[in-house]
Amino acid sequence: MAGKGKYRIDGDRGKLVLGRFELPFPRSRSGRIITGSLLIGGGFLGFLPVLGFWMVPLGLLVLSHDLPSVRRKRRRVAIWWRKRYPQVNRAGRG
Template sequence: MSTRKYRIDAERGRLVLDRLEIPFPRSRSGRIAAGTLLIGGGFLGFLPILGFWMVPAGLLVLSHDLSIVRRRRRRIAVWWRKRYPQVKRAG
């Protein structure tokens, strides 16, 4: 049983976060552009509508295609679980 609460369904072009499904581009260049735009919008999070939540969402989209982002994301996830083992996980 997998402990991941997210996955990328490339066939349907969706990012699945637990029960929430978010459409994203099927092409690699489209996903890279969408991830970059999400991160850029996240840096403008102090403005209305845009938010700082866009940075991790953009990194998650980019981690599908860029190995360096994927490795960094995985390192942070491992570090987080070691640092906060008492945090209950939904499941």
């Protein structure tokens, strides 16, 4: 399991946990990299009706499971966010 927060990757069960929602998650490294890349690519086409810009952060979250450089940047942004907005709890509740 990669973390105990509300937004995490449960590698044991093969699920991406987003609050109370759980999405299936590829168990193979190449499957996760392809899925994350496709989510980011689809996010850049977010102006289209079916796709959305929400896909970019989700793709980065998936990629951060396997790519150390993305994981470091995600962690750096998380630390910056907590320093910048210490009054905001998880999921934006203040």
